[in-house]
Amino acid sequence: MQNKLFLYNSLSRKKEEFVPLNFPFVGMYVCGPTVYGDAHLGHARPAITFDLLFRYFKHLNYKVRYVRNITDVGHLENDADQGEDKIGKKARIEKLEPMEVVQYFSDRYHVEMNKLNTLTPSIEPRASGHIIEQIEMTKKILEAGYAYEINGSVYFDVEKYNKKYNYGKLSGRVLEDLIANTRELDGQSEKRNNFDFALWKKASPEHIMKWPSPWSLGFPGWHLECSAMGHKYLGEKFDIHGGGMDLLFPHHECEIAQNTIAVGENSVKYWIHNNMITINGQKMGKSLGNFITLDDLFNGTNKVLKKAYSPMTIRFFILQAHYRSTLDFSNEALQAAEKGLARLMKGVETLNKIKASTEGKFNASELKTKCYDAMNDDLNSPIVIAHLFDALKTINAIDAGTENIDDTNLNILKEVYNIFLFDILGLKNDNQQAGNNEMLKEVVDMVLYLRMQAKANKDYATSDFIRNELTKIGITVKDKKDGFEWEV
RNA sequence: GGUACCUUAGCCGAGUGGCUAGGCACCGGUCUGCAAAACCGGCUACGGCGGUUCGACUCCGCCAGGUACCUCCA
Missing domain, CATH: 1.10.730 (Isoleucyl-tRNA Synthetase; Domain 1)
Structure with missing residues (x-):
């Protein structure tokens, strides 16, 4: 504890000493799940990694605010131009209101996270609850001249941004390479460049989730939510932004670009990424x-x-x-x-x-x-x-x-x-002792007591019979010096 | 194709320019009527080929194999 905490910063690709921006406060934003399906083992990794960090900060007596969002809108399938919203798609298939899908899977996510003994984040904001903030941020970027509107959608102008700033500073990417290697997309793109990303998308008629905006009835782009909610709850500059390594590009790279234009800086001091489960x-x-x-x-x-x-x-x-x-x-x-x-x-x-x-x-x-x-x-x-x-x-x-x-x-x-x-480490002893069923406990204890007597009489046939039968129904018997133990 | 990373004993995995991580499995022992459990002990690995060095698993180069990102993903 007397020593300093070092954390690996993806931005500098080095371990850096952790010095909070505003001691003793720590602000930490972590990308949470898109709730259109059950959480899998992969989701457990960031949840546990950042829970570990959250717990450690608390142990070190920092005043931590841990924000982990729930993405419930704006996450599209495939590419941005023809993809369907993930939540919307699930809702359409299941004939549910999108927010029913969101509620159902958020609840399930929370149950699983609880079982994993992860502490509840300080704030768990949802993207759909912050449409106004996202619209405001889009306006700022438009006003600054780093976005353009076309057919009711607003896109971030990556090429212009890259002339003055470095698009790719986090992921180590070079825009020229991206241009050279961008895949040919099917269909007509309305974007100036393929690598431009959406801040606001006009909704197609069949799109279920949509909100009014100065540009169209539509929905926010995926990358925007984290920037908007991060600023709302942690300020324009905060200590830590985390998530899975797969979010490094383009998601986090785009966040940096948006932040740089909207608030004048990249907003995050330490970028922390957990690796994947294979x-x-x-x-x-x-x-x-x-x-x-x-x-x-x-x-x-x-x-x-x-x-x-x-x-x-x-x-x-x-x-x-x-x-x-x-x-x-x-x-x-x-x-x-x-x-x-x-x-x-x-x-x-x-x-x-x-x-x-x-x-x-x-x-x-x-x-x-x-x-x-x-x-x-x-x-x-x-x-x-x-x-x-x-x-x-x-x-x-x-x-x-x-x-x-x-x-x-x-x-x-x-x-x-x-x-x-x-x-x-947040571990606990969760071996489900048989104590939850008093009657079972009494019965097994009684049977094992009889077995002890059989053993004392050297009636091993009976004692082995009892043990074998108990083993069959899933009860493990452990002989102790003067007694026994058992577990289911 | 571009960029980055990885390759550690049967398996999962730390780490370091010289000082056998740890866990599981396996083998032996103690205990036990026999088992099981528990405990004790054993198991000395760093993809290949070169180079730097007194000394490399650790640094450098090449080769081989693998993965991630470049599209949604934690």
Whole structure:
């Protein structure tokens, strides 16, 4: 904690020391989901990555405002000229009001995020609730001369912008290359250049979601919402803007361009991007159709899943990789995460029951420092986890009586686990104990008591029969020195 | 085609110019009537070829393979 926090800034492509614009306040904007389908494993990554950062900022006593939007309008399928709004399309197919689709999937998104133990953002604005702000921003850009209106639609003039500013500063792209490589679009484009992006689109007659504006009855362009809402809730300049790496271009690049013209600066000090989750080495994505929804993961209802995985297993799985690395999904990896987490949680139980000695050589302060160092080094959660596993060895040794710990260090050790495992990594013990069904508990306890008696009488046939039958119905029996434990 | 990134033991994954990350699996042991669970121990990897260096998995070059973005995507 005494050391400085370093975060990788996509804009500079370097780790930079985090210095808030307005200490002790931190403003953080993260691109949220477009709610036209269930959240999948890929959505869990930014949610958990920025939850980790949010939690860490809070732990460091910053006053954080975390804004994560919900995109409910303006996100088009295919290219901007002939695409259909994603929400609108879903609504048309399902014969629903678009906002019914939005409500339904937002609710489901929130349920899944809750299960993953992500803290609720400070503000969760919706694009459709900020049409006025987006229209105002479009006006500013038009007035500044960096947008043009044509047939009721307004487009950002990228070529003009690039003459004075650098379009591509975030993504490392060069406009000339973009011009040379832009794909030929089918149909007639009304834009001056293919790489110009829409600030406002005139709605076609069949388009469901539309609002009045000075230019037409229409809807805002996708890139605009984040700029408009970011400014509204965090100011014209704020600390952090995050999202998945796939949003770097064009989405975030366009945001910078809009901001630069509308408010005179690029608005964001640190751009932070999480990497993708892959499956068989390929990005898991909606368009590729290779995604696994969180609901499927939690229930095991997907052919590629060998079993169901708990939300905490998913969270742990994600935290075991650094957020800027790709993370490959597999049953094996998930099962490894599940077992590792269980061992860690068991270690916490042991930690809570071990007693301090008058002396001991374990240095818990050193562990604490190492954990902070890892967090400060661009949120290196896998290293924090590795340190916690290392400490586990000591905890078990103390429990076994082969090592000692003094009172001071025991308290620090407990503090380290509380701070890092629970507060910052946001993990919790979610093994569903059978305690939720009193009757089942009594019955199984009674049966196992009978088994104990059979064992005492060396009637192993009976004792094995009981154990086998319980195993069949999914109850695992663990014999202890003088008793038993079981779990479903 | 352009741009960027990646290649670490059976699997997932950190990291560093010299000091065997960690987890899972596997193998051995302790415990147990036998198991299971738990615990202890073992398993010493960095795509290929050159170069720089006293020393490279780590820096540089080339080659091979892979991925991402360039269109909606977290």
